[in-house]
Amino acid sequence: MTTTDATRTIAALEARLAALEGAAAARRTMARYMALCDVPSGALDGEALERLFTADAVWEGIGPQYTSKFGRLEGREAIVAMLARYLPPTPHFATNVHFLTSESIDMPSPTHAKGRWIMLQASGYVDERAELIGARLEVDFVPAPNASDTSEWLIAHFRTERLFDAPWRVSPRPAPLSE
Template sequence: MTKDVLQSLEALAKRIETLEAEAEIRRVQARYMFLCDTPCPEAGVENDSQRIECILDLYTEDAIWEGVGAYYDNQFGQRVGKAALREHFEAFWGQKRDPALLLNVHYLTSEQIHVRGDEADGQWVHCQPWIFSDGSSLLRSSRLNNLFRRVDGVWKVSRTRTENVFVAPLGAGWANNVPDRSVLMR
């Protein structure tokens, strides 16, 4: 093979590696959001402890989860390391809500992923409707600016950073036929 052909093959291999990394990062981010939905649609996840362990599997050992900006600083703050992330998620799903959360679904958009070897960053905008047992509802939107790192060949989240865009109340009755559990993946 000529030098030009070898260089072309190397360049092509690098482009394929980058595309595969982007696809895996996209799946990791989408899986995180999927696992955070209520009711949880993940097959085999029967309780919130299992949900939390599945979420933590997506993170590096030294991961950071933080809410930033005027609204989220006080609501979420910053957690560093898997033990602190577990406490964060246990506080969210472990508390009895009154009214109870019936539905929470995450929609991701405006994706940008930038891969640099074994590290990457990704930005998204997400919206999520929340429906509560008392009939109240709201729509939340935030920007995500997350970091990822390849650990032993597997892409993991090394930082989740979320910033509030808006929270808006939704009128009663805007949604109907809200499921009490997901059967899609079962």
């Protein structure tokens, strides 16, 4: 192997490693976002929603149900204010849990990750209603501007589209089986 070949091989490996690290960072950011939106919250010490978004982030509902419900929000403060309407101490959810599946994370460039998921949200409301919601999420991520390395990525554009919803009844805990 020539020096030129070795240099190309190292550069290709570095690019592949950067793509893997970027995708892993985007995945961690998405997991933190979902944990912070769960009720009760799955937050770790020091975590806050505003720390997950770029200053000029966009959050939008798309599709027939979410375009009118959420519209398009621009800027970290507007996004966090909207999300706060659904989270404690605001009385909205009694419990709220998010499940993500069908993950696909692409790295179109070293400074841009694009993630896609199908989300199932199981929500129990303070008025005792409950529903399951299925949504498609498309989220763009970029490296945090002040991070010392590329392990922290932020949400630059979050899109959610409701696919279905189904009411369900939360039943009391079943009695133990008798012998």
